[in-house]
Amino acid sequence: MTMIARHPLARSELPNDTAALARYLIGKVVVRELPEGRISGRVVETEAYVVGDAAGHGYRGMTARNRSLFLEAGHAYVYLAYGVSYMLNVSSEMQGVGTAVLIRALEPLEGIAIMRRNRGIERLRDLARGPGRLAMALRIDRSLDGLDLCREGPLWLALDGPGLAGDAEAPAEIGQGTRIGISKDADRPLRFYARGSPFVSGPRSLNR
C-alpha cells in the first residue's frame, strides 16, 4: 500500500473570488472520515454562487438555514434540496459575505467499498456523479454544516501530495459553462469541470 501524502488546504491560499475558488477546487480532494474508514475523491465539477447572484441562497440575506454561507472561506454549507438530497458547498469570500461553491461531483479514490454501501449501487462512475449522490456516498448531512474544511476532521479538503493515486495523470483541462438546474441568473458561465472526465454530472455534451 502506497503511503499517501496529503495535507489540508491552507485558508490563506484560497482565492477570495468565488468563481476563482470554484476553478481552484477542481482537482483537489474531499476527505470524509467515518468509523468504518476513510473515503476520498477528487473534485471534478463545481459551481460558483457569487455576490449578487439571484440563484444563490445568500441573495436575500442570512437565515437560520444558510448562516454557514456567511462564514469565512473554507467552511461547509450543507442543505437539503428538494427534500431529498443534501448538497455540499464550500463557503467563499470574506466573513459576512453569503457566497459559496457547490461541489457537484467527485472521482472516487479511497473507500470505494464504503461508498458503494452508502449508495446501494455498484457502478463506480455513478457513486458521486451529481451533488446529491456525492453527499449520499460520503454520508454528508446537516450535522456537518458549518465545519471548518481547512482542518483535518470528519470532513476536510486536501491537496494532493506525491504518491497519491492518480497523481501521475496530467492535470485535466478545466472546462467552463452554465450551471445546472437553476432558472435565475442561468446564463452566467459559473460551472467548472475536469474536461473529459467520466465522473462529471450532466449529459456528455456538457463535458467537452
Add this chain to the structure above:
DNA sequence: GTATGGATGTTCT
C-alpha cells in the same frame, strides 16, 4: 443516449 414524472422538506410569496 434523451424525456418525463413522482417523492420529498424547507423557504418564500
Add this chain to the structure above:
DNA sequence: GAACATCCATACT
C-alpha cells in the same frame, strides 16, 4: 400554494 442548486425508475428514439 409554489418554487426549488435532485435522484430514480420508466418509457422512448
